[in-house]
Amino acid sequence: MTGKLYGLGLGPGDPELITLKAHRIIRSVPVIAYPAPDTGESFARRIAAPYLIPEQIEVPILVPMRVERFPAQEIYTKAADEIGAHLDAGRDVAVLCEGDPFFYGSFMYLFERLAHHYPTEVVPGVSSIMASASALGRPLAARNDVLSVLPGPLSDDRIKAGIDAAGAVAIIKLGRHFARIRALIDTMGLTTHAAYAERVSLAEQRVMPLADVAEDAAPYFSMILIYKGGEAWHPALATSNGPTS
Amino acid sequence: MTGKLYGLGLGPGDPELITLKAHRIIRSVPVIAYPAPDTGESFARRIAAPYLIPEQIEVPILVPMRVERFPAQEIYTKAADEIGAHLDAGRDVAVLCEGDPFFYGSFMYLFERLAHHYPTEVVPGVSSIMASASALGRPLAARNDVLSVLPGPLSDDRIKAGIDAAGAVAIIKLGRHFARIRALIDTMGLTTHAAYAERVSLAEQRVMPLADVAEDAAPYFSMILIYKGGEAWHPALATSNGPTS
Structure with missing residues (x-):
């Protein structure tokens, strides 16, 4: 055996x-x-x-x-x-x-x-894309949204095409691509619909509107979520969605 | 309080x-x-x-x-x-x-x-897209794949565009759209890369290559997964991934 x-x-x-x-x-x-x-x-x-x-x-x-x-x-x-x-x-x-x-x-x-x-x-386990949406206090995807998951190392053209085609987007593996991707989202006029989540569910968790991120790079365990379908992100809703308390 | x-x-x-x-x-x-x-x-x-x-x-x-x-x-x-x-x-x-x-x-x-x-x-909870990949015994997405999640009620054009743009695809909310979507996948030459999962993790779980599905409709708790990046689906690998035993 x-x-x-x-x-x-x-x-x-x-x-x-x-x-x-x-x-x-x-x-x-x-x-x-x-x-x-x-x-x-x-x-x-x-x-x-x-x-x-x-x-x-x-x-x-x-x-x-x-x-x-x-x-x-x-x-x-x-x-x-x-x-x-x-x-x-x-x-x-x-x-x-x-x-x-x-x-x-x-x-x-x-x-x-x-x-x-x-x-x-x-x-199967709880994925970080679902955990990030929970931490941010807003849907990952809803109704008949297309959801695109886009790895950050992809070219600007491919990331832009993925964002254009979807109602909801998760951009993963940011690392040193963070500044480039943030600039791209800004060019597309979607910054107010974008949020950033890092090390979700841990004590070190950081969640904020994308515009508030001060750094030009991001750690491996981070992502950007874009949700076009609804109103822009409400930071107030996320404050009670912290790590286990 | x-x-x-x-x-x-x-x-x-x-x-x-x-x-x-x-x-x-x-x-x-x-x-x-x-x-x-x-x-x-x-x-x-x-x-x-x-x-x-x-x-x-x-x-x-x-x-x-x-x-x-x-x-x-x-x-x-x-x-x-x-x-x-x-x-x-x-x-x-x-x-x-x-x-x-x-x-x-x-x-x-x-x-x-x-x-x-x-x-x-x-x-957050374990999502059915991750649970379906586990039940089928193959990756949902890997490396720098784009993953598209596509609701079945979308038009053929939008579903085709979503499949074209991605290396990995989950098509959810199949219902009465199942036969139409299966025909579309066949037209695209992707049937051998497509698998079907229904009521995963329950005793009633059914998983199989898309080509083997006899019915022309699907229940609400079902989905089609397409994985272009690797070889076609190996049914043998899924057999040991049943419900909790």
Whole structure:
């Protein structure tokens, strides 16, 4: 009997935003694996930390953190080998994933290497696009809106086309593209409909109208939401939507 | 002291896919409210049913269920009045929401009426688009894909434009538009990249390649996912991603 592979969505950051199912599985598996930067803390592990068990075997997947580049596939081949050895030995393995495993997540690289060979279950999680809308106190999308999710590294032309075609927009992976994208939104006359959200659901959460952001760059865990369908954003509505209190 | 209003995302249907936070709040509030069809069971209440407390006051919001039309706003004005009376009396009220409250959810109609007047917190939930990708065993979106979410009632031209502009697509609110949209996807040569998911995470879950769907219509809780970026869908990978077992 081989072990079972789980891909666990852990949500946007607040440990209370994991699902009951992910919580049960974290508490039951002998092995956990998670992406970890070459220096510093693993964000996925941080979300799960309150629920981890001292006896659990931990498999950190060391991934150099560069917003602009996708990691080398050898990293995932090596990690899949290591995880596969635990599964072959009959040990269930839960891969901890920020947000949702299949929404721009690196879990897909392990899934495509392992799911053909081992029983595999993916547990969806709360995505940061939904968590950002909640934190901002306004709809992500409604009625018959088209919603476009646009990665920041795309060209101005592609981002403009995505915004033009949609009633609601989430622009993710901002990083050093933030200033360029903000200027583009301004050119399109949509700044009053745009809001910024950073590290939502954590104590460090920052949410504000896009026009109020002082910086010219943004961290990895941030996004811009545009909602054309309604009135402009009401900051007052967001103030009560803070991190877990 | 007035009560606090909560909008609780309950996820796609499996009661184990609610968050720890939504679970805690459901167990703590004296009043719950939820949308309910004029005949039959409230899906939101069904998801929360294992956690409800007999003493809780229940406020069903009776909404005629027609996929094609948005409900009359008087329904929400009346419901907001009823919920507001509980809040005025100092009782916290949790509004139960399928999926995520701000992702095409009717909670926004209550939010816009009440959030200016009462302390309000929105708790995001697992969305059906992420849960469908998990159930199908393939990514919703990856790398620098554009993801388009397209409501089925839109015209062929708008749906085609949305598909053309994106690497990954979720088409929601299918209903009687299903046959038309399937024909459109076929014309675009994308059928082998398209999959169908219905009532994901429930015992009644059905997931399959789009080409295998026998019916010419689809229920409200269904969607089509298209993923251009990778190889076509592997049914084998989905078989182990069933409802909670």
